[in-house]
Amino acid sequence: MSKPKTVVGVLPPRIEISKQDDFDAWYNEVLNKGGLVDRVEGVAGFVMKPPSYFLWESIKSYLDRTLKQIGHENHHLPFALAADPDSYGKRENDASDFPTNEDLIYTYCRKWIKSHHDLPLRINHYSSVSRSIPQCLPFLQNSEPLQQECHTFHLTERDAIAETGRMLDLYTSLYRDLLAVPVVNGRTRSKDPMTGKHSNTTILCHIPGECQWIEAATCQEWGQITSKKYNITVDNPDAERETSPPLRMWHNTYRLSSSAIGLTLALHGDDRGLVLPPRVAETQVYIVALRVPSLAERQRLDLALDDLVTCLSAVGVRVIADRKENASPGMKLHQWVIKGIPLFMDVGQQYIDNNIVTVRRRDIYHAPESKIEVNTSDIQTTVPALLEKIQEDMYHKANDDFHLWKPDIETGEYVLEDQ
Amino acid sequence: MSKPKTVVGVLPPRIEISKQDDFDAWYNEVLNKGGLVDRVEGVAGFVMKPPSYFLWESIKSYLDRTLKQIGHENHHLPFALAADPDSYGKRENDASDFPTNEDLIYTYCRKWIKSHHDLPLRINHYSSVSRSIPQCLPFLQNSEPLQQECHTFHLTERDAIAETGRMLDLYTSLYRDLLAVPVVNGRTRSKDPMTGKHSNTTILCHIPGECQWIEAATCQEWGQITSKKYNITVDNPDAERETSPPLRMWHNTYRLSSSAIGLTLALHGDDRGLVLPPRVAETQVYIVALRVPSLAERQRLDLALDDLVTCLSAVGVRVIADRKENASPGMKLHQWVIKGIPLFMDVGQQYIDNNIVTVRRRDIYHAPESKIEVNTSDIQTTVPALLEKIQEDMYHKANDDFHLWKPDIETGEYVLEDQ
Incomplete structure (x- = not known):
């Protein structure tokens, strides 16, 4: 072996930009120099290097354990590509004919829910989604977030609302216990055009340097909209007569994405670099x-x-x-x-x-x-x-x-x- | 609550086709009736229902534990889409300009390997791949397999060959201990046009009903091809003089896909249905x-x-x-x-x-x-x-x-x- 070479004249790496002065530049710098992400020229998106992928694996493992405790099962969905591309879109020159991810999941849930005995149904999956936004800030604002998404179907509105409470608690605990991030329950101010409800419930996180509130997880109560559109019904368990009309399900969705990683890094990091919980x-x-x-x-x-x-x-x-x-x-x-x-x-x-x-x-x-x-x-x-x-x-x-x-x-x- | 209804005149579900008579039809029937997969009309690919996704999660968890023991770290790659589609392909009217998954990973490894101190490098990731083959048999022959893929870079050919031995053992243990599937080490008969070597090593599995040998996992030794093409080199640790030329790495890839699920189901299943280990x-x-x-x-x-x-x-x-x-x-x-x-x-x-x-x-x-x-x-x-x-x-x-x-x-x- 050769003798160890003495490194002369190499300055130690340091963070040049202050979090307070320019949040976006600081954030990009700490993620790059901290070895969390890598970019390859000419390629959209970024590589999650082992320390940042470890964060996502920790989040998944926490979610998996706690979701299973409340009765969720994991499944895996294909990309919702048409089997025969010619049979969609082109035929009627209408892109809305193309099956979406929602078409896929609800058509499949309709087959699954055959009776009120199958309720509540709770299914969860992990996926990466592709969004047509420019690649600005890894995790916080990027074109290919990883996400956890679950769907629940309930017999009554009361059950559906109770589920949202449980899920908000679960997400809050995840942020507090695993990521050391404080969050607060909130809702969006505007009415949802789909549900007509005043707002979606969510949990909110705040990044001091950036001075903005960010949704840390989203809980959506769709009411009976999904069941109506996809014709998902069950027999009425309390019905006296056989002729009693079938019941529509109450449907919720819950989502947490890899922006949780970005929130954690942005919140704890300082002008010297990253600070990992x-x-x-x-x-x-x-x-x-x-x-x-x-x-x-x-x-x-x-x-x-x-x-x-x-x-x-x-x-x-x-x-x-x-x-x-x-x-x-x-x-x-x-x-x-x-x-x-x-x-x-x-x-x-x-x-x-x-x-x-x-x-x-x-x-x-x-x-x-x-x-x-x-x-x-x-x-x-x-x-x-x-x-x-x-x-x-x-x-x-x-x-x-x-x-x-x-x-x-x-x-x-x-x-x-x-x- | 209404009284439980007595179900009259409904025949119990059963498998209609014999494995020996028509393997493909039998396989599709047991997977559908056994509740492992679901298809949605108009959508390519299939839903992995909880029992089959549980198989993949078990395989991942086994791989994760054992790969970490031999020094692998997990990372996550983006889809290799060009940041600016106009800058690739169209310019020279040459599709080979478009960055591939290999371009992405090796460009990134070149940045990672800065010195012989960084060797051996072992990185692993899980992904789904999209292949343009018709959707015939879930897991065994399908358009969107899930896969585990790892890459290792070594200083010497001897190290690279020793790594293949370790990985073959790891895959063999996985099949034997977790999936109750016997396998044997083999290699393909034809020469690889890329490496010029006689064949790739692999582990092989046999499904009696189908009378065919199937690759259960693949190990590829690329020699110094990758290092040459992507210019991945390190300083020579044994060099006497500073002018000694840099060394090229020895590179291997190892892959196991969700076809492991198909092999397991096909091997153990019988004319009454699935048999899960x-x-x-x-x-x-x-x-x-x-x-x-x-x-x-x-x-x-x-x-x-x-x-x-x-x-x-x-x-x-x-x-x-x-x-x-x-x-x-x-x-x-x-x-x-x-x-x-x-x-x-x-x-x-x-x-x-x-x-x-x-x-x-x-x-x-x-x-x-x-x-x-x-x-x-x-x-x-x-x-x-x-x-x-x-x-x-x-x-x-x-x-x-x-x-x-x-x-x-x-x-x-x-x-x-x-x-």
Whole structure:
């Protein structure tokens, strides 16, 4: 092996634009430099690199667990392409003849719901959707969001309304517990032209830097519109006579998209880069060996890295030890800060002398209390507790800011629900 | 509530076509009647209903766990659509200018691999692909398969070849342990025009009814072709001098598609319907109450259903109790057989008299030993053990048949690897 090369004259990467000054430019910069997305020239859309795809997988896994608890089943839909393109559209020169995703799902639900015994029906799927909007901000405003969409069919309006309550709670918990993002229940101010109802219910999130309210998830109550259009009916279970007319279903849809990732990154990030909530950070702890004077000490540190990784992995911590020698510990520190990894651990002379390592918190990186010395014998309890503390502190910090902005909501496109 | 209606004159559903007589027709019939897929008129492709999507989720979850163990990370690619359609194809009137999925991934890997420290690189993604073939057999031959695809880049040819060995083992274990499908390593007989190598390695599966060999997963070693075309190089770590030329990577791709679902269903299914391996069956046990003379006994049975579901769920068994009164137990039995649910449990007078329930195995449904009486006090140990026994027996039965067909392999499109 050749000797490690000393890197001379390379400046550590840093974020050039302030979140407050130009939100869009800042957001693009932190996502690129933080290693979350990549763009390839000439291609619309963007690559979700492992740390951002890990966020989506965490969200899916949370949704999956909680949706199954309330009775959802997952299925998979094909693209709604016509089997014979000539038989649609061209024939009558009318594009509305072409089957939509809605045609597909409701035609299929009609077959599924054969009797009131099949209700409530709850089905969920994950998909990517294609939208004809320009590619501006990854996740927040992009042409190919990933999404979770579920449909429920109920026998009574009361059941349908109760379901919306459950789903709002589910989405709220997901944002609070997993993404450390505070949200509030609201609804759009305008009347929905389809349902004629005053508005759709939604949960709202606020990004201070951007000064705008964003829908974090959407809940739509379609009433009996779908059942009427697609002729989805069941027998009346309470009917006295056989001749009693069939009943129409009450139908709701619920959606959460990969904009949840964008909201999380935009809310927590700062002028140094990304700040990832520990529960959804692919790497929670980043260990790096500091420089030590002798080769014997270096070898001892290398073994220490192995031990620390084994110890932390054993208690479920997602940890990486950086053994590469092509960058200084200082360069690595900068990369770690930009990538938003919750905890950074340096292992050096202190470890050799006293079995002590230094951990640094990303969320309060500027504060003196961000730097904590930990005895390696306590590492299996201290580090997981610290990660939980960071998760909690990030939520509380965001929630404090959130309450400052909350009054604004009534003046915009949305109104708050009674809390 | 109205009284439950007695269903009169409705024949239980059954499979009309024999697997041996007409494989394609049999396969379509069992998938439709078994509730795995649904088609909507005018739409290409098909809906994967919850039991078949559960199979794909089980496969993904197995792959995810094992791929992460050997160092893979998941990412997500956009559709490779040109940002500005006018800038491709039309300009030179040459469609080959249009960026392909390969252009996208290799351009992106070139940015990722900056030094030999970044090797080996292992990235994995899940996607659906669109193919212009007619929609004949769901999963086996269809226009929109779901797939897992991973790419690895290595410093040496030896590393690349060793990786293929690991991946063949991984895919083989997946088929054997999860899907109870025996496979064999093979390679295609013809030379690959791209790599110039004798063949691609693959794992092969055989479906007796269809009398044909099918690729169950594909491993392609591209050598240095990709690195040359996309100019992916790294510094030489062993070089004495700075002027030593950069090294080209060795690149492999590995793929498994939702045809794995089709292979599993086709292999295990019989003339009575589907037979699902317990580990991938969304519902493993189906409990139904038999008719009893008195209302008091009926109520006792209803409580028994609750108890059994609680007991079995507690030990991780996926169980459904059918409380609907719109079909006779006999009708339910037929539906259960067609759907291929591994175990069926009836709860009736025997339960009331002696705390005994009868379980029936789907895999050996025709055999006298398929029917077993179990005391409810043993249920938490007996049922999980029985499910494991079914999984094992299904594999052994399939493997015995497989060995009969194995000699055929040399005469076809494939040759066997040395085992």
